[in-house]
Amino acid sequence: MRESSQIYNTVSLLLAEKRTSLSMLRTAIAILTLPSSIFTVLIVTSRYYDVSMALHFVLPLVIICIVLVFLGIYLVFRSFKKIKMIDHKIQEIREKDEKMREILKE
Numbered sequence: 001m002r003e004s005s006q007i008y009n010t011v012s013l014l015l016a017e018k019r020t021s022l023s024m025l026r027t028a029i030a031i032l033t034l035p036s037s038i039f040t041v042l043i044v045t046s047r048y049y050d051v052s053m054a055l056h057f058v059l060p061l062v063i064i065c066i067v068l069v070f071l072g073i074y075l076v077f078r079s080f081k082k083i084k085m086i087d088h089k090i091q092e093i094r095e096k097d098e099k100m101r102e103i104l105k106e
Helices: 002-044 055-096 098-103
Strands: none
Touching: 002 055, 002 098, 055 098
């Protein structure tokens, strides 16, 4: 009985980690959409300024957007990798324990 409860606690912990990874994925997607929103505003308002005159504002903004895109991509790949690892661990537990196999049916 004790071993069974320990397995349930382990699966519960793994599912909590999976929820955290899904939350990180949601954050990464939000970070990826931010640069496109910024560029949309810049394009829409481009008739009100000259890029060559505002280059000292636009250049740092472009660099920040590039950094945000790379950060978003990194977080997406990291969360996918972690979700895959957690799913693999749950699958291993499912294969070892018969009660878990019944509970975690696909």
